[in-house]
Amino acid sequence: MLGKGVVGGGGGTRAPKPSFVSYVRPEEIHTNEKEVTEKEVTLHLLPGEQLLCEASTVLKCVQEDSCQRGIYGKLVCTDFKIAFLGDDESALESDETQFKNKIIGENDIPLHCVDQIYGVFDEKKKTLFGQLKKYPEKLIIHCKDLRVFHFCLRYTKEEEVKRIWCWSYHNGCALLKMSALPREQDDGILQTHKNFLDGIYRVIHRPPYEIVKTEDLSSNFLSLPDIQTAYSKFKQLFLIDNSTEFWDTDIKWFSLLESSSWLDIIRRCLKKAIEVIECLDAQNTNVLLVEENASDLCCLVSSLVQVMMDPHCRTRAGFQSLVQKEWVAGGHCFLDRCNHLRQSDKEEVPVFLLFLDCVWQLVHQHPPAFEFTETYLTVLSDSLYIPIFTTFFFNSPHQKEMNLGREAQDAHSTPLHLLTVWDWSVQFEPRAQTLLQNPLYVEKPKLDKGQRKGTHLKHQRQLSLPLTQSKSSPKRGFFREETDHLIKNLLGKRISKLINYSDELQDSFREFYDSWHSKPADYHGLLLPHIEGPEVRVWAQRYLRWIPEAQILGGGAVAMTSRLVGMMEEVRSLQEKINERHHHQRALPAEAPSLLRSSARLSSLFPFALLQRRPSKPVLPTSGWKALGDEEDLARREDEFVDLGEV
Known part of the structure; x- marks a missing residue:
């Protein structure tokens, strides 16, 4: 059925694509309502960002084992990013991600983050190069931050589319x-x-x-x-x-x-x-x-x-x-x-x-040895592919100075507003930035004057x-x-x-x-990692965060951290009350509630996504389905006798 720009359908267990096919063009459905919805969807551009082209009536697909869902909208391309503007975002997501990036939205792809673009022609996926002789039925975009996007173009008009230290x-x-x-x-x-x-x-x-x-x-x-x-x-x-x-x-x-x-x-x-x-x-x-x-x-x-x-x-x-x-x-x-x-x-x-x-x-x-979190490292890796930050854009400081100096000499050019990746307020609200600070970090104890006199290290930091x-x-x-x-x-x-x-x-x-x-770790001294086989692991938060099937519902490192953060906030509140009673001072203003504590439903995908519906795992591996034969043959088979032996 179709409604509010959303497509849904069901199929057999073998077919990865839907069995229901609509022959009604989406623009013919609820035309008046669709026009109102499109007016509310706006493209947010950065200062100096220019729109290059756009395509209407594009279906963003969400693929699962036995069904295909999606939402219609507009696919646009600027000189900075590819963005999808959905007609009805609420149709696909019931919960809004709280860890929002103010520069890059959930459906935004910086051009420098695009890894590969594939086109689907007659159900065959091919890498796209240069000019297209034939427009594909679907676009599949693989991103360097490991996101995968599917866009169906079936209803889209073709014309839219060196120093030493x-x-x-x-x-x-x-x-x-x-x-x-x-x-x-x-x-x-x-x-x-x-x-x-x-x-x-x-x-x-x-x-x-x-x-x-x-x-x-x-x-x-x-x-x-x-x-x-x-x-x-x-x-x-x-x-x-x-x-x-x-x-x-x-x-x-x-x-x-x-x-x-x-x-x-x-x-x-x-x-x-x-x-x-x-x-x-x-x-x-x-x-x-x-x-x-x-x-x-x-x-x-x-x-x-x-x-x-x-x-x-x-x-x-x-x-x-x-x-x-x-x-x-x-x-x-x-x-x-x-x-x-x-x-x-x-x-x-x-x-x-x-x-x-x-x-x-x-x-x-x-974990206690680091003031920053794995989320800090993850968003730092994402920032490699956001080219508005000059921190990770040039080959050398000399190249940066040469290019920026050339721009400054041009009297007709607009002065460049350069951004540094370390200003996290450009990307995240203060509440989201709390996830970059490690609540488990053990700060180095401050020494009194007597202890300082006995400690004279020649460390030239x-x-x-x-x-x-x-x-x-x-x-x-x-x-x-x-x-x-x-x-x-x-x-x-x-x-x-x-x-x-x-x-x-x-x-x-x-x-x-x-x-x-063999000795206890000193978090403020030398720190060595374990390098044996099982100790070196996959950076799950970065690499698995876009795969709902890989999430741990209500678990993972996030669950443990959320409980610890809650306990630490209670300890801080009690300490403030004690200080107020003993020193007759006003209690310090409470910090903004942590995202971990205020989020009712968490998974190991947090903070990049909240709890998502997880498709059920097939009883048999899909690679083994072909060995069982066709569905009709399987249905006609009699139950095989299995001798379990004596119990």
Whole structure:
């Protein structure tokens, strides 16, 4: 039946599409009522955002095992996003999502968030490229944040449609990054490298000066193609078109997960960071991270090391500073790695997303050590694909300055209003921002004056020294033999010790790792993750949040957190009453009620969706239906006798 722009129908268990077909065009149904509804639906544009095209009478589909529901509306495209404006949103959703993004709506897709667009022609799905010779019956859009949209166009008219940084530990050891040395060098480049090494000596202010371990990430660690291939396989587990496909995949989900190697890559990143920490903490050895351009894996490993070693990086302000220093100012190529301009798919590698996934492993294993939540990490990953934020848009600060300077010189251009991703008020209301703050965070106790005198650490927090930029090698990696020979001959024995010392270090990783985990965790000290197989898990909130079949009704981490938040609010209220009685002070104004406490129905999809109706799981896997034969044959069969034996 059709009504108020909503389509509903039923079919057999085998057919994924509806058996009911309407031959009445939607514009012929309740015409007057539809016209009134369309007038109420408005497109919200950002300042400077322009409408490019629109298509009316588009059906947004919601697919399940045995039925197909949807809502009619308008599909529009601007120079910023693709948006669907439903004629009657209430027909599909009874509860309104409370964790709203003020920039991106539930049915909005930033253009930079589009991963793939498919067209359905005669029930066959094909990737769309360039100009279309034939208009598809349906559009399927896969997003980089793992949402999947289905739009039926059956009733739509065709015409509508490079710098170096270091950080020092409190024992004086330094963590440094540098580009790989070119194989062929002139006198100017040699002098540049000499100045760089002299800069190392100035940073390392404790003897023995020559003890530095070199970690060549270009040759003995992951490669960017490895990361790209693994994530391409991994994300397919979550880009589910319908419930039938979900249950088909569910049977072999763990084998597909293992074959993607994504969790193994996360484990290797965490292990490499722990190896660096072991040198800095246990062996009191300085570490030099080397990579071809020092802006991908160097950023990842050095950031993980600082998150694990420096409790300041586990606060919201410290984590923001870390990202700005190591990734943004450090020259990570966000424009290329996120492929914002769609110029080269080969350059699109989710290195920063891999870093956030590694941080999530730490947050999941040690919640009280972090001031921010997994929701904070999730919305930060989403912000990668919202191009109004300049934080993650350019390849380097230099590129940003060049482009913005060119705009400023144009007298006829409108001044750009730049936004930073760290201003969360742009995306979320204050009430929603409470979900970014971890209520379980254990703050560091403040010391009195007497205790402070006895504690004098030489910790130079986030010491950043921009040194001379060296040119990157035209080929990947840097070969130890050639570099070692070059340095010995040209720069002397003292400098060669920087390279040779790494051969003398003993592999004490396992002893260091097991020793730390045998002791109680210090949330304001060194923090190591478990990297054994079952401990490295899928970041469920980010990857499963758009799949209703995967939700846990009234459960998951949200259920536990909601109860803890409620208890903490009661404790805070009681503490205020005690303070008021003892000090005769007015009680502090109560904070806004938490979303967790005020939400009556929660699931593991929260806060990105409230409780959703969950399709029942089929008794038999859909992949096994074909083996049973046709429905008519199955109905004619007699019940088979099964001998259960003696009871």
